Amino acid sequence: MxxxxxxxxxxxxxxxxxxxxxxxxxxxDPAKVSPEARARIDQAIRxxxxxxxxAARALASGRTDVxxxxxxxxSNNVFADVTRGIYDALEGSALSVQMGNTRYSPLTEEELIxxxxxxxxxxxIVAGHDQSPAARAALIAAECPVVQLMEVGPAPIDMAVGLSxxxxxxxxxxxxxxxxxxxxxxxxAQMDPRSQQRLQAFRDCLAQAGIGTDDPVVTTPxxxxxxxxxxxxxxxxxxxxxxxxxxxxxxxxALGVLFEARRRNIRVPQDLGICGFxxxxxxxxxxxxxxxxAVDRLRMGRDAIGLIRDRLxxxxxxxxxxxxLGFRLMTRDSTRRGG
Amino acid sequence: MxxxxxxxxxxxxxxxxxxxxxxxxxxxDPAKVSPEARARIDQAIRxxxxxxxxAARALASGRTDVxxxxxxxxSNNVFADVTRGIYDALEGSALSVQMGNTRYSPLTEEELIxxxxxxxxxxxIVAGHDQSPAARAALIAAECPVVQLMEVGPAPIDMAVGLSxxxxxxxxxxxxxxxxxxxxxxxxAQMDPRSQQRLQAFRDCLAQAGIGTDDPVVTTPxxxxxxxxxxxxxxxxxxxxxxxxxxxxxxxxALGVLFEARRRNIRVPQDLGICGFxxxxxxxxxxxxxxxxAVDRLRMGRDAIGLIRDRLxxxxxxxxxxxxLGFRLMTRDSTRRGG
DNA sequence: TTGACGGATGACAGCGCTGTCATCAGTATC
DNA sequence: GATACTGATGACAGCGCTGTCATCCGTCAA
Numbered sequence: 001m002x003x004x005x006x007x008x009x010x011x012x013x014x015x016x017x018x019x020x021x022x023x024x025x026x027x028x029d030p031a032k033v034s035p036e037a038r039a040r041i042d043q044a045i046r047x048x049x050x051x052x053x054x055a056a057r058a059l060a061s062g063r064t065d066v067x068x069x070x071x072x073x074x075s076n077n078v079f080a081d082v083t084r085g086i087y088d089a090l091e092g093s094a095l096s097v098q099m100g101n102t103r104y105s106p107l108t109e110e111e112l113i114x115x116x117x118x119x120x121x122x123x124x125i126v127a128g129h130d131q132s133p134a135a136r137a138a139l140i141a142a143e144c145p146v147v148q149l150m151e152v153g154p155a156p157i158d159m160a161v162g163l164s165x166x167x168x169x170x171x172x173x174x175x176x177x178x179x180x181x182x183x184x185x186x187x188x189a190q191m192d193p194r195s196q197q198r199l200q201a202f203r204d205c206l207a208q209a210g211i212g213t214d215d216p217v218v219t220t221p222x223x224x225x226x227x228x229x230x231x232x233x234x235x236x237x238x239x240x241x242x243x244x245x246x247x248x249x250x251x252x253x254a255l256g257v258l259f260e261a262r263r264r265n266i267r268v269p270q271d272l273g274i275c276g277f278x279x280x281x282x283x284x285x286x287x288x289x290x291x292x293x294a295v296d297r298l299r300m301g302r303d304a305i306g307l308i309r310d311r312l313x314x315x316x317x318x319x320x321x322x323x324x325l326g327f328r329l330m331t332r333d334s335t336r337r338g339g
Numbered sequence: 340m341x342x343x344x345x346x347x348x349x350x351x352x353x354x355x356x357x358x359x360x361x362x363x364x365x366x367x368d369p370a371k372v373s374p375e376a377r378a379r380i381d382q383a384i385r386x387x388x389x390x391x392x393x394a395a396r397a398l399a400s401g402r403t404d405v406x407x408x409x410x411x412x413x414s415n416n417v418f419a420d421v422t423r424g425i426y427d428a429l430e431g432s433a434l435s436v437q438m439g440n441t442r443y444s445p446l447t448e449e450e451l452i453x454x455x456x457x458x459x460x461x462x463x464i465v466a467g468h469d470q471s472p473a474a475r476a477a478l479i480a481a482e483c484p485v486v487q488l489m490e491v492g493p494a495p496i497d498m499a500v501g502l503s504x505x506x507x508x509x510x511x512x513x514x515x516x517x518x519x520x521x522x523x524x525x526x527x528a529q530m531d532p533r534s535q536q537r538l539q540a541f542r543d544c545l546a547q548a549g550i551g552t553d554d555p556v557v558t559t560p561x562x563x564x565x566x567x568x569x570x571x572x573x574x575x576x577x578x579x580x581x582x583x584x585x586x587x588x589x590x591x592x593a594l595g596v597l598f599e600a601r602r603r604n605i606r607v608p609q610d611l612g613i614c615g616f617x618x619x620x621x622x623x624x625x626x627x628x629x630x631x632x633a634v635d636r637l638r639m640g641r642d643a644i645g646l647i648r649d650r651l652x653x654x655x656x657x658x659x660x661x662x663x664l665g666f667r668l669m670t671r672d673s674t675r676r677g678g
Numbered sequence: 679t680t681g682a683c684g685g686a687t688g689a690c691a692g693c694g695c696t697g698t699c700a701t702c703a704g705t706a707t708c
Numbered sequence: 709g710a711t712a713c714t715g716a717t718g719a720c721a722g723c724g725c726t727g728t729c730a731t732c733c734g735t736c737a738a
Binding site for chain 1: 388390392393394395397398403412413420421422426435436437439453457458466514538539542564565566568569591594595598599601602620621623624625626
Binding site: 345347348359360363364367389392395396397398399400401618673 | 694
């Protein structure tokens with residue numbers, strides 16, 4: 001087995017009869033190199049199979065082409081879609097991504113931000129607005145573009161892409177009331193800050209409608225799942241048997257409720273209205289189809305990268321820019337109770 | 340805003356009153372440094388907030404602590420779980436992961452393998468056994484551990500973790516026949532090599548059982564989704580109205596079939612048996628619960644990293660090692676037709 | 679014709695760390 | 709008491725690339 005030796009920039013330069021620095025420029029800013037030299041260099045690169053060494057580049061230039069992405073959990077459905085958006089938008093650029101998992105721990109998040117920043121990333125994407133003070137300070141001092149993802153808040157550290165979870169949830173709750181449901185409950189798993197806002201909106205909406213508040217809310221620290229939705233709904237029924245609708249903190253739970261209702265011969269939407277959150281693809285395919293608050297997760301990831309790329313290319317948004325992607329209430333059969 | 344200057348190894352060394360090289364050793368191999376020196380170094384690191392520069396380390400040592408993971412799609416449910424397993428297993432190690440997305444293109448895969456290998460990764464994980472000859476050659480020549488993930492095949496390039504998709508699918512098909520279904524069909528989306536094997540097992544199983552082969556198979560190049568499951572099932576019924584069971588290439592499709600059957604008042608399991616593949620969490624929560632071939636995706640990811648770490652620590656498996664994780668047929672209500 | 683200017687290219691040093699070899703004290707062996 | 713060996717530490721060079729400054733040539737206005 002012929003051990004293929006590492007090809008360096010200098011070897012490409014020798015073959016193309018130019019100096020190494022010219023090859024370097026041809027790679028990073030082709031406009032600065034004459035077309036003839038460029039052609040010879042390109043050919044040499046192809047012939048030798050040259051691949052640049054990112055470590056050397058990072059060391060010499062003091063920056064990397066890595067975008068750090070710090071999210072609570074890679075496996076969560078919602079983040080999976082956001083991640084896909086990020087990868088989509090990175091396609092064809094020289095940037096790559098490095099994922100960090102906070103596992104919902106502020107300390108881990110702080111440490112990750114510190115480590116990522118120490119590598120002088122091209123940009124940083126963090127989930128939410130609820131960083132610890134130390135983390136926040138580090139992000140403010142960061143020299144790279146920073147995007148806070150998932151929600152828009154009053155004071156972005158740098159830029160933000162997301163939506164108002166309060167408003168989105170409120171729309172769901174209002175819809176249930178508008179459909180004539182009079183005893184709606186809230187079901188949620190692991191309550192991150194965005195979930196808290198959604199719960200708050202639910203409570204406010206009920207209070208405003210003057211609906212007696214025995215606070216029909218069931219949550220748990222467990223991570224979300226469809227089975228959990230079944231269990232939470234069972235819990236809810238034993239506590240508040242008169243419940244006639246549920247606002248679910250996410251679609252997994254909503255689907256669990258749908259299945260559990262069927263098991264118990266509770267008719268949806270007549271006896272029970274179900275509204276989910278996120279609008280996963282399966283909600284429209286379900287029988288009955290399930291109302292959900294649609295959030296464009298793919299676009300959220302894409303736009304985050306877009307903002308970073310724009311900034312890197314000099315034509316970016318100013319500090320404090322917040323991009324509100326909004327939401328859409330997808331009204332479906334699970335809350336269609338007729339007049 | 341005080342611009343926090345970059346702390347280097349030398350500054351830590353100065354503060355700890357040792358030479359830089361000793362600090363370097365203390366970080367990489369603490370046993371080689373006296374306890375006193377180590378203590379001073381640790382304190383200096385903490386006081387200064389030193390974070391090593393991975394680019395400099397990579398450049399100097401000629402290797403990185405990055406495990407390359409090359410999979411067809413990050414967003415696919417199955418890979419999302421595998422990915423989580425990978426991140427889980429990486430926790431607490433110095434390794435990090437770099438994802439590459441082939442988007443099911445062999446050329447992209449080849450290029451990714453080339454680029455990843457040129458960075459001298461700590462290890463490489465690739466999905467499947469169907470690399471192009473050039474990609475295969477590159478992997479054979481690789482100096483790092485290589486794990487082929489998802490399936491076990493006859494001749495691993497280096498190591499492999501997965502299962503026999505043929506056997507797994509065959510178990511599902513056999514189960515349908517054993518339950519007395521006599522006109523089973525196969526439903527699949529985007530057919531990757533593993534899906535092809537599953538389809539082959541289905542066909543072989545039917546042929547062996549002497550079931551007349553009007554080849555009730557519906558597939559499509561579209562990526563999988565629940566709605567797609569609905570559509571494929573509708574297609575199937577118009578082509579082969581006598582179908583009494585479906586073996587689905589994955590659980591999304593199975594769920595779509597379940598919903599579509601309900602819409603059409605087809606009774607499950609009496610008039611239609613449904614068997615999925617992967618055993619996503621929701622299958623057990625569905626009503627009726629859905630039979631599926633369970634694959635331990637989390638463990639697959641974890642074990643892949645485990646193999647790489649073992650190898651890096653010198654106590655690894657030899658070339659050619661294949662770890663068969665097997666599968667479990669989860670028999671549930673969707674195929675429980677009674678006697 | 680002269681000087682100024684811009685485009686293309688190159689020389690040099692150094693980014694922060696580690697591999698290799700050298701050094702040196704302290705202990706074990708004969 | 710000389711030799712070999714071990715463990716802890718250090719000096720030095722260099723990994724492959726880029727930032728900075730310098731150089732060279734041709735073009736253009738005066």
